[in-house]
Amino acid sequence: xxxxxxxxxxxxxxxxxxxxxxxxxxxxxxxxxxxxxxxxxxxxxxxxxxxxxxxxxxxxxxxxxxxxxxxxxxxxxxxxxxxxxxxxxxxxxxxxxxxxxxxxxxxxxxxxxxxxxxxxxxx
Amino acid sequence: xxxxxxxxxxxxxxxxxxxxxxxxxxxxxxxxxxxxxxxxxxxxxxxxxxxxxxxxxxxxxxxxxxxxxxxxxxxxxxxxxxxxxxxxxxxxxxxxxxxxxxxxxxxxxxxxxxxxxxxxxxxxxxxxxxxxxxxxxxxxxxxxxxxxxxxxxxxxxxxxxxxxxxxxxxxxxxxxxxxxxxxxxxxxxxxxxxxxxxxxxxxxxxxxxxxxxxxxxxxxxxxxxxxxxxxxxxxxxxxxxxxxxxxxxxxxxxxxxxxxxxxxxxxxxxxxxxxxxxxxxxxxxxxxxxxxxxxx
Numbered sequence: 001x002x003x004x005x006x007x008x009x010x011x012x013x014x015x016x017x018x019x020x021x022x023x024x025x026x027x028x029x030x031x032x033x034x035x036x037x038x039x040x041x042x043x044x045x046x047x048x049x050x051x052x053x054x055x056x057x058x059x060x061x062x063x064x065x066x067x068x069x070x071x072x073x074x075x076x077x078x079x080x081x082x083x084x085x086x087x088x089x090x091x092x093x094x095x096x097x098x099x100x101x102x103x104x105x106x107x108x109x110x111x112x113x114x115x116x117x118x119x120x121x122x123x
Numbered sequence: 124x125x126x127x128x129x130x131x132x133x134x135x136x137x138x139x140x141x142x143x144x145x146x147x148x149x150x151x152x153x154x155x156x157x158x159x160x161x162x163x164x165x166x167x168x169x170x171x172x173x174x175x176x177x178x179x180x181x182x183x184x185x186x187x188x189x190x191x192x193x194x195x196x197x198x199x200x201x202x203x204x205x206x207x208x209x210x211x212x213x214x215x216x217x218x219x220x221x222x223x224x225x226x227x228x229x230x231x232x233x234x235x236x237x238x239x240x241x242x243x244x245x246x247x248x249x250x251x252x253x254x255x256x257x258x259x260x261x262x263x264x265x266x267x268x269x270x271x272x273x274x275x276x277x278x279x280x281x282x283x284x285x286x287x288x289x290x291x292x293x294x295x296x297x298x299x300x301x302x303x304x305x306x307x308x309x310x311x312x313x314x315x316x317x318x319x320x321x322x323x324x325x326x327x328x329x330x331x332x333x334x335x336x337x338x339x340x341x342x343x344x345x346x347x348x349x350x351x352x353x354x355x356x357x358x359x360x361x362x363x364x365x366x367x368x369x370x371x372x373x374x375x376x377x378x379x380x381x382x383x384x385x386x387x388x389x390x391x392x393x394x395x396x397x398x399x400x401x402x403x404x405x406x407x408x409x410x411x412x413x414x415x416x417x418x419x
Contacts (some may be wrong), residue, residue: 077413094178
């Protein structure tokens, strides 16, 4: 925390204010796929806006691997769903900031039903 | 990130530290696909004078493994995956900061190695110097569970022939697996009851059905007796040749093996037999790791 703590006297000059409250996640995207997906866009931000991802969840009735990409094809996360782990969720206390206009797309390892939920906001 | 600034009444007076700040969002996303890493490999080096602030880590391992995160000096986080194809994650509500200038590093330990043994999917005979004398060709296929010893064999009593075996052994999740070793096991027998010439078994493989056959070994006999490799097969390690290819899994998907039998003289009771040619592939997982954070 040391480096994050700033003196009060310069609070209004800081690029990053002292006390902040996270912006609420006002975007919830839910999609279901049943066929093999290759770099299918799941979240396209508004023009000149960036995605801030605060949580995600995926589930599938049969084992498969879900790969999340930034942009059209650069993988940034792979999630394996198995018989013993058919639902997987992760939340990000520090929102994941994508580049302006960068989309999130999905690739699956095999054909099969998969549900995905993305939570976050755009700025 | 939208900020709501809370001004305190005594902000100028109280020269104390603030109880809570959320610095910023995580604008660094780093993704790695890494196999066994016995020594530390660098994932993320901060810019000069800056520190890495780690906010989340996530890993998926195709096979059991321990994934260790650390910096130049110590390890500080271990993600242990016990079930194949499992995913774990860890998020830090307060970012985990590394010392200024230190890189984030990764190593693995206790990696599971998984081995699959496959019999052939199909066996066929092609002519060898104009002859195709093997009988019971389909008996040379063998079984993946090692029960081939109870099977009958592809049998050569007449002059010569060549058996060609094809396989269907690409693991479904091969993209997430790394080949550690490939061994071909030839279960075959040569028996002479009459010494009337030379009888031979020649062992081959090739990476695909267009390539030239690569001869691995020749076993010949001209005196009465037998060479029996049914219980203890002849093993050839082709790992280096497979891994030398630009796409090793392409070779696993397409490779063929071949067995040539020849008798230069024909005697009643002289036989060459092929029971099976199995392929054993040992694999390690290619772990997929994502780290999220920022530098400051």
